[in-house]
Amino acid sequence: MPSPSRSLQARGSALASPAEQVRILDSEMGLARFDETITGAGLEPLRATGIEVLQINVGKRCNQTCRHCHVDAGPDRLEEMSRETAESCIAALARSDIPTVDITGGAPELNPSFRYLVEESGRLGRRVMDRCNLSVLLLPAQSDLAAFLARHGVVVIASLPSVVPSQTDAQRGGGVFAKSIEALKRLNAAGYGKEGTGLVLDLVTNPVGAFLPPAQKVQEAHFKDRLFREHGIVFNSLHTITNMPISRFLEFLLESGNYEGYMRRLVEAFNPAAVSGVMCRYTISVGWDGRLYDCDFNQMLDLPLAYGAPGHVRGFGALDLRTHRIRTGNHCYGCTAGAGSSCGGATTEIR
Amino acid sequence: MDTYYHPKDLAHFSGMGKGNPGLWDKFMAYYGAVFAEGALTEREKALIALAVAHAVQCPYCIDACTQACLEKGSNLEEMTEAVHVTCAIRGGASLVHGVQMRNVATKISM
Numbered sequence: 001m002p003s004p005s006r007s008l009q010a011r012g013s014a015l016a017s018p019a020e021q022v023r024i025l026d027s028e029m030g031l032a033r034f035d036e037t038i039t040g041a042g043l044e045p046l047r048a049t050g051i052e053v054l055q056i057n058v059g060k061r062c063n064q065t066c067r068h069c070h071v072d073a074g075p076d077r078l079e080e081m082s083r084e085t086a087e088s089c090i091a092a093l094a095r096s097d098i099p100t101v102d103i104t105g106g107a108p109e110l111n112p113s114f115r116y117l118v119e120e121s122g123r124l125g126r127r128v129m130d131r132c133n134l135s136v137l138l139l140p141a142q143s144d145l146a147a148f149l150a151r152h153g154v155v156v157i158a159s160l161p162s163v164v165p166s167q168t169d170a171q172r173g174g175g176v177f178a179k180s181i182e183a184l185k186r187l188n189a190a191g192y193g194k195e196g197t198g199l200v201l202d203l204v205t206n207p208v209g210a211f212l213p214p215a216q217k218v219q220e221a222h223f224k225d226r227l228f229r230e231h232g233i234v235f236n237s238l239h240t241i242t243n244m245p246i247s248r249f250l251e252f253l254l255e256s257g258n259y260e261g262y263m264r265r266l267v268e269a270f271n272p273a274a275v276s277g278v279m280c281r282y283t284i285s286v287g288w289d290g291r292l293y294d295c296d297f298n299q300m301l302d303l304p305l306a307y308g309a310p311g312h313v314r315g316f317g318a319l320d321l322r323t324h325r326i327r328t329g330n331h332c333y334g335c336t337a338g339a340g341s342s343c344g345g346a347t348t349e350i351r
Numbered sequence: 352m353d354t355y356y357h358p359k360d361l362a363h364f365s366g367m368g369k370g371n372p373g374l375w376d377k378f379m380a381y382y383g384a385v386f387a388e389g390a391l392t393e394r395e396k397a398l399i400a401l402a403v404a405h406a407v408q409c410p411y412c413i414d415a416c417t418q419a420c421l422e423k424g425s426n427l428e429e430m431t432e433a434v435h436v437t438c439a440i441r442g443g444a445s446l447v448h449g450v451q452m453r454n455v456a457t458k459i460s461m
Contacts, residue, residue: 164426207421214424218394222424264362265418338422 005065007074008248015251016072018302024250025330029260031267034332041272046326048294052282055102055343056081056089057296058111059288064133066172068206068249070300073106080106085290085313086113090120092316102283102343104131104296109145122152129155131204131343134183135176146190155200156192157239157343158184163226167208184233193235201235204345206243210258212269212338213240216346239345242266244297244334266333274340277347280326286313294326296343297334303327361411394423398433405437 059080220238340347368375404412
């Protein structure tokens with residue numbers, strides 16, 4: 001199956017519609033619905049435990065078109081957060097004591113307000129994370145990006161699915177592995193991942209296919225060994241993240257005949273212990289247009305905060321949301337299968 | 352088309368417990384203990400299981416062990432080498448019986 005070079009939206013795919021994705025996820029397959037499963041486990045209703053992360057998705061523009069992308073991001077997507085909405089995010093942050101700002105996309109660095117968000121969050125004394133696709137560092141207009149991130153002590157969370165070039169390229173596009181290695185070397189040269197610098201470089205791996213990720217600690221040791229031995233690259237931690245059955249990964253599942261098997265695998269691997277650490281319990285997700293969600297996945301399925309919570313970052317007050325009820329659906333099996341999965345990796349492995 | 356092997360039957364494996372739950376429970380406890388991390392890692396054990404699955408040519412085992420290997424962090428390169436180990440041992444096992452052929456031939460030949 002060839003790698004798509006354009007987004008679902010640009011190709012006019014029915015799966016570009018969040019409602020169509022929800023319809024497929026809700027269709028009857030003889031599997032327990034997520035809400036039934038968490039009720040059976042005594043975990044319903046799922047509630048926040050306090051907001052520790054403000055995750056800001058600044059838009060869908062990206063220089064890559066990865067096959068598993070849950071955002072349907074790509075060079076052909078134009079939706080991006082305006083300066084006005086970015087200022088609303090900083091104002092909301094200032095009204096709260098949320099310690100961490102997690103900036104994502106698309107390739108968040110391509111948004112003209114990215115550096116504003118980093119600088120202002122830092123000025124407020126908050127820890128800033130950048131979810132980086134690595135190849136963005138090689139774009140001519142971003143030649144000073146590594147130095148900028150280092151200067152502001154931004155935690156870099158970089159995607160690298162595999163230490164095998166063909167595996168990474170199969171998921172993220174031809175030539176991406178080589179670019180990722182070059183970018184990691186630049187980050188190392190700026191001090192990232194090196195002892196004593198305080199500059200944190202974490203990697204994220206998603207399975208290259210319809211299966212669950214391996215044990216995080218085991219895979220971290222494997223990545224550290226191979227990347228150092230073969231490329232002289234160092235990093236801090238590896239996060240394993242399960243592929244969410246939405247957007248372009250859903251397209252892959254359906255086209256390859258793996259959808260039913262994958263959903264069955266997620267449901268059978270449901271782990272009640274993984275529920276306590278899922279990101280929606282400690283994160284508020286802001287969309288490019290300022291709307292609020294429990295997580296980036298709900299954002300892509302157009303499932304905004306519900307149960308009386310504020311709808312837009314302009315109305316955000318942290319106290320409103322500390323124990324708010326979380327909106328769930330069958331896609332939530334993606335975060336609660338096996339060792340669990342969140343933006344910080346496995347939810348049941350102690351770091 | 353009707354066949355002896357049905358891919359969906361793998362999900363019904365636990366139905367074997369209905370005939371004799373005691374033996375099934377003992378087997379599953381043993382199975383779980385065998386594949387737990389020990390002197391060998393779970394990843395190494397999954398690769399051995401994949402090689403054995405090819406030796407016994409069980410399609411259910413090949414399905415399950417392929418998924419297990421990927422979920423334990425092995426890649427296609429490593430899994431292919433594991434199958435070549437099966438192939439080498441099976442081929443070698445045939446070839447070493449050639450010694451028997453040679454012995455018989457030598458005995459009955461002038």
